[in-house]
Amino acid sequence: MRVLFADAVGGSTVTDLEARGHTCVVDAALQAGDLADRVAGFDALVVRSTRVPAAVFEAADRLALVIRAGAGTNTIDTEAAAARGVLVANLPGRNAAAVAELTMGLLLAIDRRIVDGTVDLRAGRWEKKTYSAARGLLGSTMGILGLGAIGLEVAQRARAFGIDVRTLAKPDRSADVAARAEELRIGMVDSLDELLPACDVVSLHLPSTAGTTGLVDEAFLARMRPGAVLLNTSRGDLVDEQALLRALDEHDLRAGLDVYADEPGAGSAAWTSPLAQHPRVVGTHHIGASTQQAQDAIAAGVVELVDAFVQGEARNCVNLTPSRIGSATLTVRHLDRVGVLAHVLDRLSRASLNVEHMENRVFRGGGAAVATIDVAGSVPEDLLADLGGLPDVLGVSATSIDGAG
Ligand SMILES: NC(=O)c1ccc[n+]([C@@H]2O[C@H](COP(=O)([O-])OP(=O)(O)OC[C@H]3O[C@@H](n4cnc5c(N)ncnc54)[C@H](O)[C@@H]3O)[C@@H](O)[C@H]2O)c1
Numbered sequence: 165m166r167v168l169f170a171d172a173v174g175g176s177t178v179t180d181l182e183a184r185g186h187t188c189v190v191d192a193a194l195q196a197g198d199l200a201d202r203v204a205g206f207d208a209l210v211v212r213s214t215r216v217p218a219a220v221f222e223a224a225d226r227l228a229l230v231i232r233a234g235a236g237t238n239t240i241d242t243e244a245a246a247a248r249g250v251l252v253a254n255l256p257g258r259n260a261a262a263v264a265e266l267t268m269g270l271l272l273a274i275d276r277r278i279v280d281g282t283v284d285l286r287a288g289r290w291e292k293k294t295y296s297a298a299r300g301l302l303g304s305t306m307g308i309l310g311l312g313a314i315g316l317e318v319a320q321r322a323r324a325f326g327i328d329v330r331t332l333a334k335p336d337r338s339a340d341v342a343a344r345a346e347e348l349r350i351g352m353v354d355s356l357d358e359l360l361p362a363c364d365v366v367s368l369h370l371p372s373t374a375g376t377t378g379l380v381d382e383a384f385l386a387r388m389r390p391g392a393v394l395l396n397t398s399r400g401d402l403v404d405e406q407a408l409l410r411a412l413d414e415h416d417l418r419a420g421l422d423v424y425a426d427e428p429g430a431g432s433a434a435w436t437s438p439l440a441q442h443p444r445v446v447g448t449h450h451i452g453a454s455t456q457q458a459q460d461a462i463a464a465g466v467v468e469l470v471d472a473f474v475q476g477e478a479r480n481c482v483n484l485t486p487s488r489i490g491s492a493t494l495t496v497r498h499l500d501r502v503g504v505l506a507h508v509l510d511r512l513s514r515a516s517l518n519v520e521h522m523e524n525r526v527f528r529g530g531g532a533a534v535a536t537i538d539v540a541g542s543v544p545e546d547l548l549a550d551l552g553g554l555p556d557v558l559g560v561s562a563t564s565i566d567g568a569g
């Protein structure tokens with residue numbers, strides 16, 4: 165494969181991929197606006213924070229895979245990718261510990277005013293009296309919004325500090341996450357109205373989506389306790405920054421921010437922000453994921469995703485339909501011979517059944533195989549008999565996808 169890296173990815177990613185016979189081109193200076201002119205001739209694109217707009221997918225001639233060397237995929241037009249059949253994959257969880265470490269760092273820095281104290285020391289000022297008024301974290305309450313990989317890592321660290329952790333009850337939480345939440349004794353509450361006034365700290369670990377953008381608005385901030393701390397190591401656009409600026413002044417809030425709505429995409433740039441410069445804010449430069457440990461894990465993950473892709477596996481893809489969208493599943497057991505599936509698909513096409521998902525697995529020994537085919541449309545009664553009569557087909561059955569038939 166020909167792989168274009170629009171951001172530097174650490175570790176031995178490039179040498180590992182080249183050792184597997186892939187060609188890698190690294191151009192970390194590429195910006196969103198340059199990508200469309202550059203993408204032709206590449207099968208895969210690897211990005212960190214560089215935006216991938218729709219124009220890239222329109223210009224691409226053979227692009228099949230975009231890898232987000234990180235967690236958040238809000239910087240990639242995943243819908244435009246889906247419309248062109250390009251898979252977008254990410255590496256969830258690989259940088260979770262790093263982000264959680266920074267989150268706790270911001271909280272400690274705010275509580276103890278470590279940054280202001282350091283600035284005074286560097287300026288030759290001893291101010292023990294000024295900095296002896298921290299509130300302390302033991303027994304305080306933290307609300308976590310977004311109990312995913314990072315949210316859970318933050319919860320674990322907060323619990324170790326004796327902080328009571330709460331989050332919103334969510335019925336569709338996976339059994340694993342629910343079990344971990346119980347282990348960490350995370351309290352569940354039903355609404356933000358209940359959560360926000362009860363918390364000394366609110367920490368955001370939600371992805372940026374249409375449903376979360378602007379979540380932290382004036383009404384949200386007004387429900388936080390006076391003197392509370394808002395932590396955002398997720399994405400800048402979750403927060404209405406003008407509303408936060410007002411709340412910092414009028415509501416005695418404090419904030420620890422790693423991300424900003426208009427942060428530069430480049431690694432180095434002149435940039436001023438009233439929020440980042442506010443005295444009640446401790447800020448970092450979107451470096452949550454930027455530890456050597458996390459970057460090594462991400463680098464290894466990029467190679468794993470390419471390996472999986474080459475073997476036909478769409479691992480960690482975020483723009484495939486998450487559930488089965490067909491109306492029925494046909495299970496076709498057949499001898500593992502050339503042309504059998506072509507005949508099966510021809511019959512489906514004649515019956516106007518669109519294939520939504522298909523998998524073919526070979527039995528041990530290689531003599532026979534089984535194809536499971538999700539189709540959309542109603543399965544005509546005579547189709548099963550028709551398929552069952554095809555040469556080399558051993559047996560056919562149909563089940564409705566909702567399990568009714
Ligand atoms: N600062 C950094 O460098 C950095 C690094 C990694 C990730 N991030 C950001 O952190 C985000 C979270 O990362 P993660 O690895 O924990 O992802 P994740 O997918 O494991 O967790 C996100 C969680 O949010 C929940 N969620 C989504 N929408 C929700 C909603 N409307 N209400 C309540 N819960 C909702 C999901 O169910 C999931 O549990 C990423 O999307 C990314 O934007 C930032």
Ligand SMILES: O=C(O)CC[C@@H](O)C(=O)O
Binds near residue numbers: 212233236
């Ligand atoms: O790659 C980075 O520097 C940031 C990554 C981070 O925001 C993520 O979503 O994983």
